Amino acid sequence: DWQGGWERLSVPRSILEVISRSDARTVSDLPFVLPFDSVEYYTAEGIVRPRSLTYVSSQNRPEEAILAECRPRNTTVKLHRSLLDASSANFVLWPGCVELSRCTGCCNSAMLRCEATQTQLRTLKVAKIEYTRKKRLRMRETVVQVEEHLAxxxxxxxxxxxxxHQVFNAAQCRCISRRRGKRRRPRCTDETCMSGKQRNQ
Structure with a gap:
């Protein structure tokens, strides 16, 4: 499972790192990114070499999947009561959801995540519909602030x-062994273990 992380994959890490650094957006881009010099590339039309790869137009050819790049997209975002008052549960906001620009898409590595690098706050006018103690509905206009992603x-x-048995190394952006860089204590022989016991007595 690609999303399961590098540590559970049998594919060499060097290959996965090439993919994560590449600008490949479609399946047709991969043969020119991966080290396929000595590996056959299987396509729907047969087996070809990446250096001699040619594109054949056909009405029956399947549509090529395109990578959903990490970028801002219009996304449905719920307007929670906590935007106005997290302590009260006797009101609702209308509308219940709006479209906002949010960072979505995938990265070429399970260790990377699509995150916002530039944001702005938008002020929206909404309706607060409150159920009062007198069992009446009260509606008034109010404003809430929501975050929108720009980059x-x-x-x-x-x-x-x-x-x-691993820890996360932020500098390398991957999981590494806890024992890496630590010297293991030498195992004692019967003679050294006995001498150690005698000293402790």
Whole structure:
């Protein structure tokens, strides 16, 4: 599973790093990115070499998947009561959701995440519909502030899930072994273990 993280994949890390640094957006871009010099590339039309890859137009050819790049897109965002008052539950906001520009898309690595690098606050006029103690509805106009994303970038995940024997290295943006860089204590022989016990007695 690609999204499961590099540590559970049997694909060489060097190959995954090439993919994560590439600008490939379609399947046809990959043969020119990956080190396929000695590997056959399988297509729907047959087996070809990447250096001699040619594109054949056909009405029956399947539509090529395009990478959903990390960028701002119009996204449906819920307007929660907490934007106005988190302590009260006797009112609702209308509309319940709006379209805002938010960072979405995927990155070429499970260790990267599409995050906002530039944001702005938008002030929206909404309706607060309140149910009073007298069991009456009261509606009034109010404003809430919501965050909109202006620019995005694939950045290192700080909440990456590592295996129990690993720790997350933010500088390398990957999980590394806890024992890396630590010298293991030499195992004692029968003679050295016995001498150590005698000293402790």
């Amino acid at each position: 995005c970038q694939c950045q290192c995940r700080t909440d990456a899930t590592c295996a129990s």
